[in-house]
Amino acid sequence: MTTGPDNREVVVLLHSLGTDRRLWHPQATALSGRYRVITPDSRGHGDTAWRGPLRLSDWVTDLHAELAPVSRKVHLVGLSMGGVQAVAYAERHPDRVCSLVLANTFAGLAPEIADRRMEAISRALPEQGMAGYAETYLKETLTRPLASADRAMLYDAIASVSPEAYLASAEATFRVDNTSRLTGIDVPTLVLAGADDNKTPLPLLRELEQGIHGATLRVIPRAGHLSNIENPEAFTEALTTFFAAIGGERHMRKEPAL
Numbered sequence: 001m002t003t004g005p006d007n008r009e010v011v012v013l014l015h016s017l018g019t020d021r022r023l024w025h026p027q028a029t030a031l032s033g034r035y036r037v038i039t040p041d042s043r044g045h046g047d048t049a050w051r052g053p054l055r056l057s058d059w060v061t062d063l064h065a066e067l068a069p070v071s072r073k074v075h076l077v078g079l080s081m082g083g084v085q086a087v088a089y090a091e092r093h094p095d096r097v098c099s100l101v102l103a104n105t106f107a108g109l110a111p112e113i114a115d116r117r118m119e120a121i122s123r124a125l126p127e128q129g130m131a132g133y134a135e136t137y138l139k140e141t142l143t144r145p146l147a148s149a150d151r152a153m154l155y156d157a158i159a160s161v162s163p164e165a166y167l168a169s170a171e172a173t174f175r176v177d178n179t180s181r182l183t184g185i186d187v188p189t190l191v192l193a194g195a196d197d198n199k200t201p202l203p204l205l206r207e208l209e210q211g212i213h214g215a216t217l218r219v220i221p222r223a224g225h226l227s228n229i230e231n232p233e234a235f236t237e238a239l240t241t242f243f244a245a246i247g248g249e250r251h252m253r254k255e256p257a258l
Contacts, residue, residue, distance in 0.1 A: 043059070060092050074096060076097050138158075194226075
């Protein structure tokens with residue numbers, strides 16, 4: 001989904017595992033008065049059909065196709081799985097990105113942690129079904145009560161993903177190793193951590209901060225893993241402050257010489 005006229009700076013928001021573009025409704029609403037906002041659904045999520053199998057490069061290809069009509073460089077924002085996708089895209093297509101925001105995500109997980117997460121999901125989905133798993137996920141992930149409409153939206157998004165799409169997306173996310181890609185990123189980068197995030201704790205975010213030249217780290221208070229919807233005001237303020245500090249020249253896309 002895209003909101004805002006073509007002549008504005010562009011913000012692209014990439015959602016987390018199991019959710020969809022609706023995750024970003026607080027930011028899309030707040031930013032649409034100043035920016036052109038694009039909120040794509042990852043394959044197999046929301047309104048996007050599932051096409052397996054899945055590799056990290058497939059996400060990069062999908063996003064590049066989504067952004068093909070966009071004439072400007074973009075502010076690329078990714079949360080959790082979306083952050084994994086954003087790092088890979090920014091490293092592969094540096095000419096399309098003017099800034100990067102990585103929220104509640106990681107460059108890579110230790111193999112034993114990835115194994116535990118995949119084992120837990122592989123057991124839970126057949127036992128609970130996606131509807132039961134959605135409820136379990138929210139109970140384990142949210143650190144504070146949400147508005148009933150927001151919680152219902154998250155539940156519906158997760159429950160609507162097929163088990164095949166969820167498992168493949170989780171595998172691609174948790175088995176990723178973006179560490180070597182970090183040194184190839186040369187745009188202003190903001191790393192956002194949730195103060196109460198028990199899924200991507202602060203040391204994982206510090207690895208991103210330290211691995212990307214010039215990156216800065218900011219902690220969102222009173223927020224867990226889905227920090228953009230648990231404390232949307234603080235999250236949005238962090239984005240707008242960061243974007244405002246970036247010079248306008250970075251937004252113009254340079255076409256290759258013929």
